[in-house]
Structures are given as C-alpha cells and as structure tokens.
Amino acid sequence: MSVIVLAEHSGGSFKKKALELVQYGQKIAAQQGGDTIAVVLGDIAEGELQQLGAYGATKVLHVADARVNDFSARAYAKALVAAAQQSSAKVIVTSHDVIGRSVAPLVAAQLKAGVAAGAVAMPENGNGFAVKTTVFSGKGFANIAISSDVKVITLMANTFQPQKGESSAVVEKLSVSFDDKDFGIKVKDVKKVTGAVPLTEAELVVSGGRGMKGPENWGVLEELAGTLGAALACSRPVADSHWRPHHEHVGQTGGTIRPNLYVAVGISGAIQHLAGVNTSKTIVVINKDPEAPFFKAADYGVVGDALEIVPKLTEAVKKFKAAQ
Amino acid sequence: MKILVCICQVPDTTAKIQFTDNNTKFNTQGVTMIINPYDEWYALVRALELKEAGTASAVHLVTVGRADAEPVIRKALALGGDEAFRIDADSNDTYEIAAEIAAFAKDQNYDLILCGKESIDYNNGMVPGLLAGMLDMAYIGFATRIEVSGSTATVSREIEGGEEVDETSLPLVISCQKGVAEQRIPNMRGIMAARTKPLKVIPSSGAGALATVSSYEMPPAKTGVKMFTADQMDELVAALHNEAKAI
Numbered sequence: 001m002s003v004i005v006l007a008e009h010s011g012g013s014f015k016k017k018a019l020e021l022v023q024y025g026q027k028i029a030a031q032q033g034g035d036t037i038a039v040v041l042g043d044i045a046e047g048e049l050q051q052l053g054a055y056g057a058t059k060v061l062h063v064a065d066a067r068v069n070d071f072s073a074r075a076y077a078k079a080l081v082a083a084a085q086q087s088s089a090k091v092i093v094t095s096h097d098v099i100g101r102s103v104a105p106l107v108a109a110q111l112k113a114g115v116a117a118g119a120v121a122m123p124e125n126g127n128g129f130a131v132k133t134t135v136f137s138g139k140g141f142a143n144i145a146i147s148s149d150v151k152v153i154t155l156m157a158n159t160f161q162p163q164k165g166e167s168s169a170v171v172e173k174l175s176v177s178f179d180d181k182d183f184g185i186k187v188k189d190v191k192k193v194t195g196a197v198p199l200t201e202a203e204l205v206v207s208g209g210r211g212m213k214g215p216e217n218w219g220v221l222e223e224l225a226g227t228l229g230a231a232l233a234c235s236r237p238v239a240d241s242h243w244r245p246h247h248e249h250v251g252q253t254g255g256t257i258r259p260n261l262y263v264a265v266g267i268s269g270a271i272q273h274l275a276g277v278n279t280s281k282t283i284v285v286i287n288k289d290p291e292a293p294f295f296k297a298a299d300y301g302v303v304g305d306a307l308e309i310v311p312k313l314t315e316a317v318k319k320f321k322a323a324q
Numbered sequence: 325m326k327i328l329v330c331i332c333q334v335p336d337t338t339a340k341i342q343f344t345d346n347n348t349k350f351n352t353q354g355v356t357m358i359i360n361p362y363d364e365w366y367a368l369v370r371a372l373e374l375k376e377a378g379t380a381s382a383v384h385l386v387t388v389g390r391a392d393a394e395p396v397i398r399k400a401l402a403l404g405g406d407e408a409f410r411i412d413a414d415s416n417d418t419y420e421i422a423a424e425i426a427a428f429a430k431d432q433n434y435d436l437i438l439c440g441k442e443s444i445d446y447n448n449g450m451v452p453g454l455l456a457g458m459l460d461m462a463y464i465g466f467a468t469r470i471e472v473s474g475s476t477a478t479v480s481r482e483i484e485g486g487e488e489v490d491e492t493s494l495p496l497v498i499s500c501q502k503g504v505a506e507q508r509i510p511n512m513r514g515i516m517a518a519r520t521k522p523l524k525v526i527p528s529s530g531a532g533a534l535a536t537v538s539s540y541e542m543p544p545a546k547t548g549v550k551m552f553t554a555d556q557m558d559e560l561v562a563a564l565h566n567e568a569k570a571i
Contacts, residue, residue, distance in 0.1 A: 010484075071483075073453070073463055098482055102465040105450040108419060109457025114534030115418050117448035130538050135446050139341040141541040142446070148419075148534040184462050185492040188478070192486035200484070204571065228571065239502075246468070246502050247482060252337050252444055253361055253502070261570035272337045279543055282568040284560070298549045299568060300560060309554050316557035320565065 002034035002089040004080055007052060007060075008099055009044050017095050017155075017201045019055045019162040024155055025093050026056025027122055032091070035059055039083045039174065041068040041076060046171065053169030055162055059087075061174035067183055071099060075182040077106035082176045084111065084150070091123075096154035097200050104154050114146035117154045120258075120279075137252045137275035157201045158258055199248065202231030205259045205280070207250065209235040209273075211266020211287060211306055215243035220310040221265060227317045233257070235267045251276035266306045269294025286310065325380045325472065325494070327371045328434040329405065330425060330452070331387045333396040334360045334445045343540040350445075350540065359396050362440025362501060364403070369505035370470055371438050372404040379472050380436070382406050386428060388421045390414050394523065401518035402510035408521065413528035416446060416537060422454030423531035430459060435494040436477070441466050441501040449499065456497035464490055468503030 005025035007018040018038075026036040038057040040049060042064075049060045063079045080103065084092055092107055094100030096118045108115045116123075116131035120141065124130045130145040131153055199205065206225040208218060218232075225232050232248055239249035250257050252275040262280035266287060267273060274297055277283070285298035286309050295301045302309050335341070335355045342351040359368075374380040385400050385408040387393055397408045411424045429437065437459075442449035449465070456463030468487060469480035475494045480487050482501070510518075552560045564570045 073465065077457070098466050098484065101449045102453060102463065105418075105422075105453025106457040106463065108450070109422070109454045112534070113419075115448065115450050115454075116535065117418065117446075117450050127538075132541070135540070136335075136341045137444060137447055138543065140343070140543065143538045143541070144535050145538040146535040181462075185464065185490045187488055188491050189489040190483070190486065191488075192483070198484045247485070247487075249502070256447060261564065261568070275337075282564065282570040283546075284564070285549070295549050297546055299546065300563060301549045301551045302554065302560065303551070304554045309557075312554060312557045313560065316561045317571070319558065320561045320571075 001032035001091070002037055002087045003029040003032070003091045003093065004037050004039060004084050004087070004089045006076065006080060006094040006100065006103060007038040007040050008095065009040065009048070012044060013048055014051065015201065016162065017097070017157045020157065020160050021093055021095055021155055022052050022055045022057050023160055023162045028091055031123070031125060035087065037061055037083060037087055037089065038169070039063070039080055041079055043069055049171045050168060053167055054164045056165065056167070057169040060169045060171045062171060063174050063176055065176070065178065067178060070187055072183055072185060073102040073106055075178055076103045077110065078178065078182060079174065079176045080107045081110050083174060090149060091151050091153065093153045093155055096156045100154050104152050108152040111150045112148060113150035113152045114148040115152045116144040116146060119153050119155045120159050134256065134279060137256050138258070138277070138279045139275050156258060158203060158260065197229065197231040199231045199233055199250070199255060199257060202257070203260045204228050204230035205233050205257060205261065206230045206263045206265070207233035207235065207267060208238060208244070208265050209267030210237045212238070217307060218244070220307060220314070224263070224310050224314045224317070227314050227321070230263070235273050264294055265310060267294060268292045269297060325435040326382045326384070326433060327374065327380045327436045327438060328384050328386055328429055328432070329363065329368045329371045330437065330439040331363045331368070331385050331397065331400050332360045332443050333357045333387065333389055333393045334443050337361070337444065343542070347540045348537070357396055359400050360440050360443045362442060364400065365507040366500035366502065366504040367438035367440050368400060368403060368405070369508050370500060373505060374472060375404070384409065386411065386425055388413050388415060388424045397523060398518050399510065401521045401523070402514040403508055404514065406521070408523045409526050410523060411526045411528060415533055417533035417535045418446070418448045418450040419454060419535065420531050420533040422451045422458060424529055425451070426455055426458035427529035427531065428526055429455070436472065437461070437497040439497070439499050441499045452497050452499040459497070461495045461497050462492050463497045464492070465499045467498045467500050470498060470500070470504055
C-alpha cells in the first residue's frame, strides 16, 4: 500500500518539515508494504528532487507546470489526487501547516477519506488504523481510528528528526490536467517577514509576555533568539496590544507549537497560553513572580527581571556557542 | 448575497480537560460550553458587518449537534443573524460534520460560507476545506481580512512568516482568524430578539463517520522545575545542552 506525501519547498530547497514528512511516509509505507511517493509542485532543481530519496522517498512525482509556482490549494489537491489514483495509494500525508491544512481537506473530500489532523505519532495498526493527534490545543491527545479505505493525515512539525540515508528515488514528471477554476484565486500582494525562522517549524522558540512591559524592550529577546537561532513568539495580551504582530501569538486562540525548546519570558502561564505550548519538549520560564503558574509546567526556571536575566542568558549562550 | 456561518460548540477555554469511561470520552461534567471563539469573534461578526453594510442580504447560522447545542446557537443569534439551523447529529468526525453541512447547504445557494479557522477542542481546521471540496466551491484558509464588493472577494490570508492578499469571485468558503473582525458582546435587545428568531432542526443526512476517537490521552506530567539564579546562566545553558539536549 503506497503512501503519498506533499513535499513543500521554498527558496529552491526543501524545508525540514518536508524531509520529516517524507520519512514519516516512508515509515508508514514500510509498515504497510508499499512505495513512498513524494509529490513536488513547481520549479525546483533536479538535484534537490533526488535528495528526497535519501530521506526515504522511493519515487518523486514532479509537477513542473509554471502555474503551480504559486500556491493554489485546489491545484495542489488535484495533483495529490492524481498521484494517489495513479499509484492506488491509500494514505496521503501533508504538514499540519497553512498549506497542508488547506490542501488535505480538499483531497479528503474528493477521495472520501477520513482525516486525522495534527498527528504526533506513527499510525497504530493493531486494531484498525489509528493515529494519535493533539486535541484541546495540546491539553490532551486523541487516537483517531480511520475506517475509510483512503486515509488523510496532517503531521505536526517537529514530530520526528529526519535522518539522511543512502537510498535514492526515481524522479518522474506528473502531468495533471488543470483547468482555469484551479487558478481562480489571484494573488495580489505578498508581505513576507524575511530572514526570520517560521514559528511553526522552529525547533527553538523565544517568547515574550506582558512582563516585558512594552515593545521597546523586545531587543533583548531578539538578541537571545538571534543567538540561539530561535523564532520569536508572544502571548495573547502582547498581540492584542499590538506590541508584536499577530502571527507571533501562540496559545489556545493563537498558534499551537511544539518546539524542542520554548523559552517563556514574562509570561505568567494562563491555561490558554499553556494550551498552545505545553507539548514543547523543554520549557524554560523566566518570570519575576515566583508564584507564576508557568513554573509548574516548566523544566527550568529563573526568578528575576527579564531585562536583567535575558542579556545574561544571551551572554551564556554566546560563550557556549564559542566553545563548541 | 447570502452568507452561511458555521458554528460549533466547544468547552470554555479555561475548562479543565479530563477524560472518562476508560479514557474514551471527554468529561463534560462542570464544563461550560461556549461558541467556538474563531466562529464567534471572527466568522460571525464579519458576516454581521457585511449585512450591516448592505453587502449581505441574509446571514444564516448552522451547527451540527443535539438539542444541548441550542443555548449556544441562541447566544450566536443574540449577536445577530437571521435564522439558525441545527443539523440533528452528534459527531466528532470532521468529515461527517462537513458532509452534514454540505448536504444542507448544497441547495441553498450561499455565496459565502464563513467558518472559524479551527475548533479549539479538536484543532483540526478541516471542516471549511472539506465543505469547499464537497460543494465544489473555492476555498481560502486562515483569512485575516475579508472585503466583498459585488461578486468579488478580497481576502488577506496567513502564509508562512507573512501574509498574502488574494482576489477571487464568489461563491467562496473562507476560514477566519484574528484580524477578520473584533469580538462583540451581545446586548439586551439582541438577546430578546434571539428568543423569537427561527431555529430549525434539520434531520441528519446520514453521512456517517469515517473516523472515530478510539481513546484519549493526557500529556505526560512534568517532573518538576529546576530553578537557577540570575548568576547561574552558564549552568542553565549547560543543562539545556547536556540534560535536555535542546541546544
């Protein structure tokens, strides 16, 4: 039973989460006995396509159509459906990000496939096909048993550490019969924050709350994040006060993330905030209030003023990096 | 222009999450149910704004649920909206919920279907896209701004590390998040009016579930926090490297 994965790329190379997805697909294919087929849309160098083989793809289907150089959920879904039908694949996997979450439901609707969204583990085959997903914004997990013939999964980033192997993939072109309706949504403008690590796939995140006292104090967090190579995040009051842009807001009504390291500075740890971040592998809390509830959910804690502690932490990280 | 807003009932954001019946059910004991914040604050309020501006002629609300979901629909009607529909089915399968709504909406000629970007209980964010697929409508996910002029919609949506402005023609399904509108508090007049607004019960189309929750799990408990003083930052970094293997 073959597995299809949507391998996203940007700036000419595959994102880490695409490699993670290929590997996840390969593990499912190995479980089920079948091919791991990565579908890639838009211009990218042949050498890059080959690279997916080293992460477990047995076949790469490349849709080299200029019209899919820009994202279209409908066109992407059509390509995945065509790939699935061509290879009789029963499992289709995308990332649980804005692209994957836009494409996966369109694929599921067409193939009448049950969906497990936000997977954090391999499917269990013991009793049917069940996938563990995050629910209640990280306050719990649900095992979703899918009974339909075709199954769609969206995978949370940072679930696996992709390992490069020695295998290689067969690269083929996939031609999809697109029509005008597939490109009915016209892109008028794109505003991108360049150079920043995207929050959803960041392995390290530095986050600030109301305890930072104002946007003018974010410099110390930016420096710590820059030194660590971390993405910046913030709590809801910070986004609501427009100290920071909304896309940095994590918590129950913002984004849900699960980085390897989450450094929370001046965030008290309201239940709604914890919901978005408490599946982070390691949590460091810096807060001047020793009673802040966040300390109960933390692995490491420092009591003190953010503006005093954070620069000291940045110095310590610099020293550590220099010694590596 | 007719707008359909999809509403779902979820546990309050402060609710303690517990599971019962050998971890196969969510324990609703003592849990207050609310309208999913993304549905209420953004999708519903934007629909009402479009009606107030004269762009929309009617705003309909739909939910999939049993009679216990009605107080939440009445609360939504108190904010505004002309009529509400409750599809009489009980499901936590995203495909089944979308299929029930699609079966209801397919003959209604909605120009715009607005949903929240995800429910805060299952966090799937799949219903809007599934609906678009099932109804063969265009779909824009994770919108932060929606403008409609004639039959053209201009929608800003979240992309990785930024925002994109899209333009397309109706009909259209959009999933909404922060930025689309501002939360409103229902006033007394709205609450009174909601009591007499039509709330029709639609029988289930019998779509059936393609997935079920076989069991729930709680996240593993933290073992306890290790504290460091301001002068022990080197030790903290060493712990992050050696012990947590985070850096």
